Amino acid sequence: MNIPETKFPRVVIVGGGFGGLSLASSLKGVPLQVVLLDRNNYHTFQPLLYQVASSGLEPDSIAFPIRKIFRNQENLVFRMTEVQEIISEKKILVTSIGELKYDYLVLATGSQTGFFGLKNVEQQSMAMKTIPQALDLRSLILQNFEKAMLSTDVREIEKLLNFVVVGGGPTGVELAGSLAEMKIHVLPADYPGLDASKMQIHLLEAGSRLLPAFSEVSSASTLNFLTDLGVKTLLNTAVKDYDGSTVKVNTGNDLLSSTVIWAAGVEGAPVKGIEGEALLRNKRLSVDEFNRVKGYTSIFAVGDVANMTNDERFPNGHPMVAQPAIQQGELLAKNLKNMLSDKPMKAFQYKDLGSMATVGRNKAVVELPFMKMQGILAWLVWMFVHLMALVGWRNRAVTLVNWMWSYFNYDRGVRLIIRPFKK
Amino acid sequence: MNIPETKFPRVVIVGGGFGGLSLASSLKGVPLQVVLLDRNNYHTFQPLLYQVASSGLEPDSIAFPIRKIFRNQENLVFRMTEVQEIISEKKILVTSIGELKYDYLVLATGSQTGFFGLKNVEQQSMAMKTIPQALDLRSLILQNFEKAMLSTDVREIEKLLNFVVVGGGPTGVELAGSLAEMKIHVLPADYPGLDASKMQIHLLEAGSRLLPAFSEVSSASTLNFLTDLGVKTLLNTAVKDYDGSTVKVNTGNDLLSSTVIWAAGVEGAPVKGIEGEALLRNKRLSVDEFNRVKGYTSIFAVGDVANMTNDERFPNGHPMVAQPAIQQGELLAKNLKNMLSDKPMKAFQYKDLGSMATVGRNKAVVELPFMKMQGILAWLVWMFVHLMALVGWRNRAVTLVNWMWSYFNYDRGVRLIIRPFKK
Numbered sequence: 001m002n003i004p005e006t007k008f009p010r011v012v013i014v015g016g017g018f019g020g021l022s023l024a025s026s027l028k029g030v031p032l033q034v035v036l037l038d039r040n041n042y043h044t045f046q047p048l049l050y051q052v053a054s055s056g057l058e059p060d061s062i063a064f065p066i067r068k069i070f071r072n073q074e075n076l077v078f079r080m081t082e083v084q085e086i087i088s089e090k091k092i093l094v095t096s097i098g099e100l101k102y103d104y105l106v107l108a109t110g111s112q113t114g115f116f117g118l119k120n121v122e123q124q125s126m127a128m129k130t131i132p133q134a135l136d137l138r139s140l141i142l143q144n145f146e147k148a149m150l151s152t153d154v155r156e157i158e159k160l161l162n163f164v165v166v167g168g169g170p171t172g173v174e175l176a177g178s179l180a181e182m183k184i185h186v187l188p189a190d191y192p193g194l195d196a197s198k199m200q201i202h203l204l205e206a207g208s209r210l211l212p213a214f215s216e217v218s219s220a221s222t223l224n225f226l227t228d229l230g231v232k233t234l235l236n237t238a239v240k241d242y243d244g245s246t247v248k249v250n251t252g253n254d255l256l257s258s259t260v261i262w263a264a265g266v267e268g269a270p271v272k273g274i275e276g277e278a279l280l281r282n283k284r285l286s287v288d289e290f291n292r293v294k295g296y297t298s299i300f301a302v303g304d305v306a307n308m309t310n311d312e313r314f315p316n317g318h319p320m321v322a323q324p325a326i327q328q329g330e331l332l333a334k335n336l337k338n339m340l341s342d343k344p345m346k347a348f349q350y351k352d353l354g355s356m357a358t359v360g361r362n363k364a365v366v367e368l369p370f371m372k373m374q375g376i377l378a379w380l381v382w383m384f385v386h387l388m389a390l391v392g393w394r395n396r397a398v399t400l401v402n403w404m405w406s407y408f409n410y411d412r413g414v415r416l417i418i419r420p421f422k423k
Numbered sequence: 424m425n426i427p428e429t430k431f432p433r434v435v436i437v438g439g440g441f442g443g444l445s446l447a448s449s450l451k452g453v454p455l456q457v458v459l460l461d462r463n464n465y466h467t468f469q470p471l472l473y474q475v476a477s478s479g480l481e482p483d484s485i486a487f488p489i490r491k492i493f494r495n496q497e498n499l500v501f502r503m504t505e506v507q508e509i510i511s512e513k514k515i516l517v518t519s520i521g522e523l524k525y526d527y528l529v530l531a532t533g534s535q536t537g538f539f540g541l542k543n544v545e546q547q548s549m550a551m552k553t554i555p556q557a558l559d560l561r562s563l564i565l566q567n568f569e570k571a572m573l574s575t576d577v578r579e580i581e582k583l584l585n586f587v588v589v590g591g592g593p594t595g596v597e598l599a600g601s602l603a604e605m606k607i608h609v610l611p612a613d614y615p616g617l618d619a620s621k622m623q624i625h626l627l628e629a630g631s632r633l634l635p636a637f638s639e640v641s642s643a644s645t646l647n648f649l650t651d652l653g654v655k656t657l658l659n660t661a662v663k664d665y666d667g668s669t670v671k672v673n674t675g676n677d678l679l680s681s682t683v684i685w686a687a688g689v690e691g692a693p694v695k696g697i698e699g700e701a702l703l704r705n706k707r708l709s710v711d712e713f714n715r716v717k718g719y720t721s722i723f724a725v726g727d728v729a730n731m732t733n734d735e736r737f738p739n740g741h742p743m744v745a746q747p748a749i750q751q752g753e754l755l756a757k758n759l760k761n762m763l764s765d766k767p768m769k770a771f772q773y774k775d776l777g778s779m780a781t782v783g784r785n786k787a788v789v790e791l792p793f794m795k796m797q798g799i800l801a802w803l804v805w806m807f808v809h810l811m812a813l814v815g816w817r818n819r820a821v822t823l824v825n826w827m828w829s830y831f832n833y834d835r836g837v838r839l840i841i842r843p844f845k846k
Contacts, residue, residue, distance in 0.1 A: 002616075003575050041565060042839045058483040060837040067613040068834075077616070077673050080569050080840075097573055131841055142464060150520055190490040193425070193500070202673050394828045396834045398821055405817045411491075413817045414483040416465045417503070418554055419842070 003077050006033045009103040011336060013084050014271065016066045017045050018304030018322045020108035022329030024076060025069070030337050034076040035102075040082045041066060044131055045212055046389055047322065048399075052134040054141070054178035055415040056071045056406060059131045061399045064391040068204040083109075086273030088296060104298050104336065105241060108329070109270060109284065111304035111320050114265030114283075123206055124244040124423075128171065136232065139421040140259060141179070144317050145187065145415075155256065162197040162257040166239050167264030168205030169213070170357040173222055174205040175261060177359035180229035185410040201231045202255060204247075204265070206238040210356060211365070213319060218357075218365040221374040225359040236325075239264070244423070268305040280307055283315060288348035291332050304327040311350055322389075324352055358382045361407070382417055424521045426500050432526040432758065435516055437694065439466050439489045439507050440743045442726030445752030447499060448492070456709060457499040458525075460518065464489060467554055468813055473594060473773070473823075475557040476684075477564070477601035478838035479829060482554045487814035496625065497763065500664075510845045513718060523711030526726045527721050527759065531752070534727035534743050537688030537706070547667040547846075548683040553595065563682060564602070569609065569840075572617055584622040585680040586825045589662050590687030591628030592636070593658070593780040596645055598684060600782035601616075601625040603652035607823050608833040612821035624654045625678060627670075627688070629661040633751050634780060634788070636742060641788040643778075644797040648782040662687070689743055691728040703730055708738060712770035714755050725751040734773055740770040745812075746776055783804045784830070 013020045016038035024036050045062040064256065070076045082096040086105065093100045106199055113129055115122040126137045132260050141163070148160040165176045179201045182240040203210075203226065209219040209225075226233055234251075239260075242249040247255040253270065267286035276284050278294040284307035286294040291297045291306055303325030307317035318324035328348055335345040356378065358364035364379040366372070373381065391394050402413055431454050434441045439461035447459050468485040474659045475482055505519040509528065509826055516523045536552050538545040548558045564586070588599045626633075626649065632642040633649075633656065655675075662683075664671040670678040674774040683790055687761035689747040701709050703719040707730035709717040716722045725747030730740035734793045741747035751771055779801065781787040787802035789795070796804065796809040806826065814821050825836055 002575055004616075011536045041569065044703040049527060059841055060839060063839050065613070065838050066840075071612050079572070135841070146464065149502070150426055176471065189494050190488070193427075266552040352688070393823070397828070401817065401820045401824060405820070415488050415491075416481055416486050417463065418486070418558070 001079060001081075001095070002101055003035060003079070005101065006032045008075070009310075009340070010101065011036060011104040011106060012037065012100060012102040013106045014093070014310065015108035015110055015303075016040070017046075017110045017303060017325065018419050019110070019325030019329045020106070020308075021066075021069065022326040023106060023108065023302060023333050024329075025073065026330050026333030027075070027336070030333070031340065032336065034073075035100065036066070036070070036076060036078045037081055038066060038078075039080065042068070043391060046129070047170075047386060047402070048388075049128055049131070049134045050175040050178055052131065053128055053137040053175065054402070055138055055412040056178065057399060057402055058414050059135065061395050061402065062390070063131060063309055064395060069391065083271055086271055088273060088299060091298065094326065095239045099401060102298070103315050104300065105292070106307055107274075107299065107301040108325070109269045109271060109301050109305045111266045112269040112283075113262060114267035115262065116265055118239070118241065121239060121242045121260070121262060124242050125166070125262040126177070127262050135263065135419065137417060138415075139417045141182075142415055142417050143420060144259060145191055145408060146192070148198075149191055149270075156200055159256045159258045160243055160261070160356060162202065162255060163200070164202045164204065164255055164257045164260045166204045166260060166262050168203060168207065168210040168233070168235075169263065170211065170355075172203060172205070172261075172263040173210055173357050173359060175228065175263065176201050176224060176231045176233075177229055177363065180226070180231045181360050182412065183230065184411055186415065190415075200262040202257075203231050203233045203241060204237045204249065204264075205233070205235050208235055211235060214355060214357070214365065215372060216366055217372060218374065221365050222357065222359060225363040228358055229364075266304075268307070270305060290335055290345045291328055291348060300332060302332055308348060310347065313348070313352075316409055318350055319355075321355070324326070324350055327351060356385065424502060424518070424523055426458060426502070426523065426689075427537050427639075429458075431498070432457045432530060432763070433458060433524065433526040435523060435525040436461065436529045436531055436729060438531035438533055438726075438746065439463070439514075440531060440533045440726060441524070441713040442533070442729075442748035443529070444489075444492065444753045445749040445758050446529060446725060447752075448496065449753050450759070451496045451757030453498065453756070454763065455527075455759065456500060457496075457502045459489070459493070459499060459573070460504055460506055460524065461501075462503065466492070466814060469552070470809060472551055472554070472557045473598040473601055475554065475559040476551055476598065477605060478835035479601065480562055480822060480825055481837050482558065484825065485813070486554060487818060490741050494815065500566055506694055507695055510724070511696060511822060513721060514721065527723065528695075529755065530716070530722065530724040530728055531726050531748070532691045532692045532728045534683060535692040535706075538685065538688035539688055541662070541664065544662060544665045544668060544683070544685060546590070547665050550685050550744075551598070558842065560684065560843045561838075562840045562842060563602075564605075565838055565840050566843060567612055567682060568617070571621075575637060580621055581683045582668055582679050585625065585678065585682070586623070587627065587678055587680045587683045587836075589627045589683060589685050591626060591630065591633040591656070591658075591685065593634065593778075595626060595684075595686040596633055596649065596780050598686065599624050599654045599656075600648060603654050604783050605835065606653065608781045609835055609838065612834075613838075625674065625680075626654050626656045626722070627662060628656070628658050629658045629686075631658055637780070637788065637790055639818075640795060641790060641797065643783060644788050645780065648786040652783055653756060685707055689727075689729070693728060697722070705730070713758055713768045714716065714751055714771060721778070723755060725755055730770060733770065738774070738776075741773055750774060752830060777807065778804050805818070812835070
């Protein structure tokens with residue numbers, strides 16, 4: 001891997017998501033050699049992936065080169081690689097570009113799409129956890145429109161224009177709303193020969209309400225917003241099977257669709273080599289209040305992959321969103337520093353800053369610790385928070401141009417099929 | 424193809440480049456059914472492809488959805504398809520989505536990369552005529568940097584960091600300059616462990632000067648600009664072979680390089696079915712002064728693929744750039760209108776508006792009919808003209824943000840390896 005040895009202990013961080021980045025940058029100036037590994041050379045701002053999929057933003061708005069973030073951090077080395085296995089007895093990490101010795105290892109590998117063992121669904125549906133996946137989904141949506149233009153077969157057109165989003169969490173809600181806006185504003189203008197009313201968006205949620213992590217008020221508002229936009233929300237509806245054209249559900253009301261977007265399941269993304277009681281059924285890693293992986297002394301985990309249960313508000317671990325990852329990364333940096341100087345470590349305490357989701361133009365729900373909002377004001381807050389959360393001023397400026405342009409033109413700027421998607 | 428018959432004659436245009444778009448939009452309101460076909464759902468602004476390859480711009484800045492351009496043109500139908508063959512006796516076009524009858528056919532298929540029969544070069548080198556190709560090249564450049572970081576083998580590092588651009592026309596010059604700026608500004612900051620001086624950019628030109636279509640003054644300035652930036656320009660140097668690691672040249676001074684970018688040859692992109700004397704050796708189609716393909720009465724060609732020799736300034740056909748295509752498209756629209764009302768057609772007369780090329784920051788050459796410029800002023804003119812030539816205000820705004828950001832930060836915003844390139 002061509003990484004020089006230094007006189008400082010080496011901490012290896014696997015993953016450049018919110019947790020990995022917050023930890024790595026908080027270690028600036030600390031007497032450690034920080035080695036950050038990621039399979040990509042960029043950080044992905046996952047909350048806006050659905051806008052890449054729905055032709056609202058290009059990848060460069062939500063991706064940021066990792067090397068650039070750490071330009072001025074002398075104790076950090078970045079390598080783009082795929083991590084394959086941990087050999088904890090030898091404190092060695094095996095990667096696609098060679099082996100690496102560590103003194104401390106931090107797993108910030110995040111989460112991956114879970115399919116509850118539904119093999120057919122896994123093969124036939126579209127996931128949306130990475131930028132290439134979001135681009136594939138964008139291509140597929142636009143290709144479906146093009147194909148529907150060519151067809152005279154009513155069933156075929158129905159199948160092509162029925163988009164089934166599975167999962168009523170923020171990702172599912174935001175994508176369904178965004179597709180509905182494409183139906184209203186883009187489809188009739190771009191495809192005059194196509195009957196736009198034939199496009200359907202179904203949002204399926206296995207539970208009894210949307211956004212289960214939010215309050216009932218927000219769930220109800222969200223359902224109303226989606227219904228206004230023409231999205232058909234099916235609650236208490238779980239997918240049983242999908243063969244690429246028929247979605248089988250528990251209620252018996254099967255749906256015909258060539259596009260199922262799976263936003264229903266999420267599980268930890270562990271690394272091979274961590275076994276035993278540390279590896280939970282949801283594939284997250286059980287950690288103590290200092291983010292130490294159960295059973296290991298030099299291995300830590302932060303963010304989505306870490307399952308910490310010391311907080312009675314979250315008996316099954318913290319929500320798999322950005323804030324716990326960022327806060328854990330920051331605290332772990334302090335704790336590693338404390339460890340080096342033999343000071344006691346501090347237990348993690350999650351500060352809930354609130355949550356938010358957007359359905360579309362002027363439609364969002366926001367829950368802050370001190371108030372709840374729905375509608376235009378919530379939408380403005382959502383936009384401001386997400387814009388500021390992006391890394392770097394260039395990304396913010398480009399995103400703002402795109403959002404303003406879309407807002408005033410009721411349009412999507414980037415409906416380009418750059419790489420056609422083939423199943 | 425699901426295209427309704429109308430009472431109007433049908434003109435089918437193949438290709439949504441500069442020529443096809445200018446013709447199609449000039450036919451607005453004319454009593455013809457206009458069917459526009461392209462293999463992509465977007466128009467590519469080819470003059471800025473090199474900025475996509477060198478991490479300066481994202482595809483959305485230089486691509487524009489074709490359907491959007493023609494939203495308000497009622498007599499136009501667009502289909503995304505690959506054209507396969509013309510059966511001229513039956514006036515039928517065979518495409519990947521079915522057959523299409525035409526009354527008039529216009530080929531605006533542009534040009535393709537030509538390799539002068541060098542099969543190995545064709546297989547091993549990178550071309551830059553399409554957006555996916557430019558993105559592949561971007562990935563490869565960044566992957567080479569990452570790989571060089573991992574290597575301790577001097578020869579391997581030399582190979583990875585030696586970029587050989589073949590062809591001293593505007594594309595080659597602009598790309599070489601852009602790579603040189605990455606060497607100066609991006610490499611040292613992003614890859615502190617890498618010796619930036621190891622990166623080399625070689626620009627190979629078979630003729631005796633760069634930009635052969637420009638004046639000698641501009642050629643000399645361009646050579647100076649490139650030398651200032653550290654580009655090694657090799658004139659009178661032609662590539663004979665390339666096996667993926669050694670570039671064999673006519674002078675005997677072979678080069679070690681894992682990245683050869685081929686910007687040396689360009690030829691017409693004809694469609695199967697046009698044969699005989701119309702198909703020239705450079706694969707362009709011989710047309711008369713009304714853009715009628717020699718030997719055919721209902722088939723026309725405009726732009727790069729059309730070879731018109733009625734102009735003594737251009738005995739071998741017009742230069743394969745945007746202006747002749749745009750002007751031919753506009754005139755052909757008028758001539759088709761004249762044909763419909765039995766008026767005489769007008770012969771094409773090319774109005775040379777000048778040419779320009781940029782080498783880098785503050786460095787460009789511009790030749791207008793009434794004056795020549797080099798340096799900062801030329802660079803500002805180049806930027807203004809290219810910005811205004813982009814389709815749509817969103818693209819202009821996004822491009823401007825990126826250019827300003829790069830200018831003030833000496834940086835490239837989008838050095839993202841979204842889809843790794845594999846040979």
